[in-house]
Amino acid sequence: MKKVASLIIVIGLLMVPWAAAEGPALRASHRAGPSEPPAELPADMMVTLKNLYTTEELEEGLTYVGDEFCIACHSWSAITHEVKHRQALRIPMGANTLIAGKGVVADYDQNGVDDFMQGLDFNEIDSVFDPYKPNAPILSYDAGTDTYWMTIGELTVQVVITQGGTGDWKQRYLTQIPVTGTPSGWTRDNYVSPLQFNEKTFEWVAYHPEHWWDPDTFEPNFGPEPAIADVAAIGRSYSKRCIGCHTTGFRESMSQDDNGEWIYRPWPASLVPPDYKEQYPDYDHDGIPDIVNIGCEACHGPGSAHILGGGDPDEILAPSELDTFESNEICQQCHVRTASVPDGTYGYPYRDDVGENWIPGRTEAPVSDFYSEHAGWWPDGVTSKQHHQQYEDLYNSSKPTYVYHEVKCVECHSPHKGGKHMVVTRIEDDGLRITTENDNNTLCLACHATHGAFEELTKEMVAEYEENEVEIGAIVSAHSNHPYGPERSMGLGRCSKCHMPKTAKSAINYDIHGHTYEVVPPEKTLMYQADGGMPNSCAVSCHSQKVNSFGLGYDPDISVWNAPFDVDLAEDLEVFFGPGGLWWDTEHEESATKRALDIAAVPGSYTPNDTEDISN
Numbered sequence: 001m002k003k004v005a006s007l008i009i010v011i012g013l014l015m016v017p018w019a020a021a022e023g024p025a026l027r028a029s030h031r032a033g034p035s036e037p038p039a040e041l042p043a044d045m046m047v048t049l050k051n052l053y054t055t056e057e058l059e060e061g062l063t064y065v066g067d068e069f070c071i072a073c074h075s076w077s078a079i080t081h082e083v084k085h086r087q088a089l090r091i092p093m094g095a096n097t098l099i100a101g102k103g104v105v106a107d108y109d110q111n112g113v114d115d116f117m118q119g120l121d122f123n124e125i126d127s128v129f130d131p132y133k134p135n136a137p138i139l140s141y142d143a144g145t146d147t148y149w150m151t152i153g154e155l156t157v158q159v160v161i162t163q164g165g166t167g168d169w170k171q172r173y174l175t176q177i178p179v180t181g182t183p184s185g186w187t188r189d190n191y192v193s194p195l196q197f198n199e200k201t202f203e204w205v206a207y208h209p210e211h212w213w214d215p216d217t218f219e220p221n222f223g224p225e226p227a228i229a230d231v232a233a234i235g236r237s238y239s240k241r242c243i244g245c246h247t248t249g250f251r252e253s254m255s256q257d258d259n260g261e262w263i264y265r266p267w268p269a270s271l272v273p274p275d276y277k278e279q280y281p282d283y284d285h286d287g288i289p290d291i292v293n294i295g296c297e298a299c300h301g302p303g304s305a306h307i308l309g310g311g312d313p314d315e316i317l318a319p320s321e322l323d324t325f326e327s328n329e330i331c332q333q334c335h336v337r338t339a340s341v342p343d344g345t346y347g348y349p350y351r352d353d354v355g356e357n358w359i360p361g362r363t364e365a366p367v368s369d370f371y372s373e374h375a376g377w378w379p380d381g382v383t384s385k386q387h388h389q390q391y392e393d394l395y396n397s398s399k400p401t402y403v404y405h406e407v408k409c410v411e412c413h414s415p416h417k418g419g420k421h422m423v424v425t426r427i428e429d430d431g432l433r434i435t436t437e438n439d440n441n442t443l444c445l446a447c448h449a450t451h452g453a454f455e456e457l458t459k460e461m462v463a464e465y466e467e468n469e470v471e472i473g474a475i476v477s478a479h480s481n482h483p484y485g486p487e488r489s490m491g492l493g494r495c496s497k498c499h500m501p502k503t504a505k506s507a508i509n510y511d512i513h514g515h516t517y518e519v520v521p522p523e524k525t526l527m528y529q530a531d532g533g534m535p536n537s538c539a540v541s542c543h544s545q546k547v548n549s550f551g552l553g554y555d556p557d558i559s560v561w562n563a564p565f566d567v568d569l570a571e572d573l574e575v576f577f578g579p580g581g582l583w584w585d586t587e588h589e590e591s592a593t594k595r596a597l598d599i600a601a602v603p604g605s606y607t608p609n610d611t612e613d614i615s616n
Contacts, residue, residue: 244348253355317361
């Protein structure tokens, strides 16, 4: 059974180039830069907006308008389409097949044809879905309607939205299910399929298959057209678990309908650029493209009053003017692993008792009042084991209160930049422009030069990195006790290899950097053997799989940290980095590592992972 493609109604006008007219001046912190004067919203766009909302709604300042209105005046912000925040949720389109950040990227056999178009049948190959044969998934694509499909047993569902697939981690698939008991014959909510494609390994893995097959009999949970109540009760609802961190604003409070489905109502997109229409899926299936993904207003707050006021800077939040805590709070909305409060209904920050989400620049209460923490830690209770916990990591570190400089998230990561980690490419410091990269240490040294271990470095030296690489390398090597080759594949002497080891899992072990900035010492691997052990910076970044420094060979299983190999390696590493270590003595009273170990040793500091998977 296949769904007739819905007619997507785009309200208003197609986007075309326009000339920007001068308007009221914006304050310097809010302006794109001296080379681009502020502009007024084109008249035809203002008409479109006023046809959608009343003047009262726009003046109230709680109406979200979408990125395209922002780009009209702040044309530099058009890059927002290229950042990963904006590329998470997308309409799968055949024209975008195998294009990272735009289309379906699954190609397990790397034959140049996406697995849906290829018609991959998991009943005919060896895979993680073998237990479910002959009811393993079958993928398909209908060129006539340009739609993607998935069949499990007698049930065929449409893949209406993809999540991820930006070239770095994974891609998941949100489906709409044909059911009995709804006027349309389809679900209103979107349900996450049991298939996840890991981009690094070209591997299909199972994602919560218990929502689709009985875990005891391996038989499908649903027939060809299940009752809507059954799907709502068993299906993995994206609206309940995930949407709060993958969208810009809530038009209405979250609710559960009479069939038990969780209903998220997004703001409609009145402008959809033809080159990026995949970024505006019809999330709620009402025939209108929606403002989902993380856009400008997710950080700056609703833009309606700002627009109605001719660019009034007092009607929009300028994060650049916030103090460190307030600035980091913008990122805290999503870079935490949470459950809503007080009832834990949703897997994102939300007041489920009163139906309110946190709105930047509008909500007086802190973000922390909108969630309870459900983070997953290694046994030290400090080092992240699960992904999207960067905020917890940061506030487990000294960075927000760093004696030399309080650190904001946006100093290292720009929400306006593309790239794998949205890392800033330059830092301005008292008129000095420093080009920055993670892999050559300039991102870190741009701030750390002139003090601590790097007091002999000047910021001017970092700004002219190539001319000063030998001297910089010598200073960093004296600190790291390793040769200097940060841009080589092993990353010798690269700051992030030691201070931001990949200990957390998104798709594979381990693909997410920690953000506590404390080097995880080998003694933690040994300290927590009774709890299964844990990774340390030296092993997980280099010595377990990249270099055989101690004649032990290579780690046969990187996911295990209490095997003889892990113990032997940690003991060898401790000779150099540990109590009485030849290079770093963790017993030294001024050692940052000692402080971290002391904190971890406090009784009750380690809380085992919550067994209920609330987040996505």
